[in-house]
Amino acid sequence: MMAENKLMQVKELLLRQRLEIFQRKQRLENNWDELSEREIEMEETAQKGALAEIYEQLDEQEQQEIETIDLALDKIDSDSYGICEECLKPITPERLALLPATPYCIACSLSQDKSPKVPPASI
Numbered sequence: 001m002m003a004e005n006k007l008m009q010v011k012e013l014l015l016r017q018r019l020e021i022f023q024r025k026q027r028l029e030n031n032w033d034e035l036s037e038r039e040i041e042m043e044e045t046a047q048k049g050a051l052a053e054i055y056e057q058l059d060e061q062e063q064q065e066i067e068t069i070d071l072a073l074d075k076i077d078s079d080s081y082g083i084c085e086e087c088l089k090p091i092t093p094e095r096l097a098l099l100p101a102t103p104y105c106i107a108c109s110l111s112q113d114k115s116p117k118v119p120p121a122s123i
């Protein structure tokens with residue numbers, strides 16, 4: 001089990017990554033500025049609702065990134081973060097540091113093709 005303050009750091013990191021995906025989209029959207037300013041003042045859950053509209057405009061890979069991050073956030077809330085979904089063993093801290101949203105340990109991500117966006121095998 002990871003320490004509470006460490007988990008909060010991971011959560012903030014994931015939320016930021018999540019927002020960055022939307023912000024990539026921002027550059028293509030004329031009406032983003034207004035939304036962005038509103039959303040900064042909103043609570044986390046309200047923010048999710050406001051971004052749902054933009055989510056619909058993301059491409060498939062971007063949506064998958066968001067879903068992966070959301071899944072990791074859910075795991076943090078349910079105390080199961082950092083456990084491989086496939087073999088149920090802990091994912092190494094080194095891997096989590098590089099891929100905080102990954103649902104699989106390195107062995108499982110290499111042996112399967114369903115892991116999202118996993119960079120080269122060195123992690």
Ligand SMILES: [Zn+2]
Nearest residue numbers: 084087105108
């Ligand atoms: Zn595994």
